Amino acid sequence: MDFRRILFRLMYLVGKMPWDTGVVPPELVDLVEGPEALPAGRALDLGCGTGTNVVYLARHGWDATGVDYTPRAISRARRKASEAGVSPKLVVGDVTRLRELGVGEGFSLLIDLGCFHGLSDEQRDAYVREVNAVATPTARYLISAFPPGHGGPGPRGASREEIERRFEGWELAWEHAPQAEGSGTPERRSVTYLLLRRGEG
Numbered sequence: 001m002d003f004r005r006i007l008f009r010l011m012y013l014v015g016k017m018p019w020d021t022g023v024v025p026p027e028l029v030d031l032v033e034g035p036e037a038l039p040a041g042r043a044l045d046l047g048c049g050t051g052t053n054v055v056y057l058a059r060h061g062w063d064a065t066g067v068d069y070t071p072r073a074i075s076r077a078r079r080k081a082s083e084a085g086v087s088p089k090l091v092v093g094d095v096t097r098l099r100e101l102g103v104g105e106g107f108s109l110l111i112d113l114g115c116f117h118g119l120s121d122e123q124r125d126a127y128v129r130e131v132n133a134v135a136t137p138t139a140r141y142l143i144s145a146f147p148p149g150h151g152g153p154g155p156r157g158a159s160r161e162e163i164e165r166r167f168e169g170w171e172l173a174w175e176h177a178p179q180a181e182g183s184g185t186p187e188r189r190s191v192t193y194l195l196l197r198r199g200e201g
């Protein structure tokens with residue numbers, strides 16, 4: 001088991017998850033409920049953690065699936081879903097092996113809020129292959145990531161340039177730079193949100 005996987009297990013075990021705010025980011029709310037909301041379809045949350053966003057999607061009529069390799073995160077997500085009265089599909093597994101996990105395909109919305117930016121280069125290669133295999137030809141992909149060189153034991157980060165280069169056949173719809181000091185959580189203040197659109201979507 002690699003270092004990051006162990007680190008996540010420990011963090012969930014001791015309850016030290018600064019990202020786990022329980023708040024659905026406005027970028028996702030806008031895609032689901034905004035003036036140009038996407039029609040509900042199949043959604044996939046990559047590295048779904050304790051399920052705040054996958055439960056939100058299920059509550060809004062999406063056929064939602066969440067994948068996370070930390071068993072304790074998925075247990076909490078299951079509890080959250082049951083409390084909310086929804087039943088998204090929740091899978092313990094690695095986001096670089098989506099097809100092996102049997103998550104299915106035909107996802108028109110894929111979200112990654114803080115998972116991709118911690119992966120190694122090889123994992124990123126596999127991840128993009130898997131995303132391309134399970135996404136529809138006109139899917140949307142929402143990602144939040146720390147900039148590269150964030151430092152410490154945390155994620156290594158990912159630049160917009162790298163994400164655009166890796167997601168060949170997808171185009172950048174918009175980029176939201178980190179929010180100003182004083183707004184939101186420390187996590188929120190340092191991440192960039194990007195929306196990619198596949199093909200002519």
Ligand SMILES: C[S@@+](CC[C@H](N)C(=O)[O-])C[C@H]1O[C@@H](n2cnc3c(N)ncnc32)[C@H](O)[C@@H]1O
Pocket residue numbers: 008019020021046047048049050052067068069070073093094095096112113114115118
């Ligand atoms: C920073 S947390 C974000 C969780 C959630 N997206 C949120 O916004 O609350 C990153 C999550 O990705 C998961 N993760 C990291 N690498 C993974 C991988 N290769 N496969 C599956 N899950 C992974 C971790 O277990 C963790 O729950």
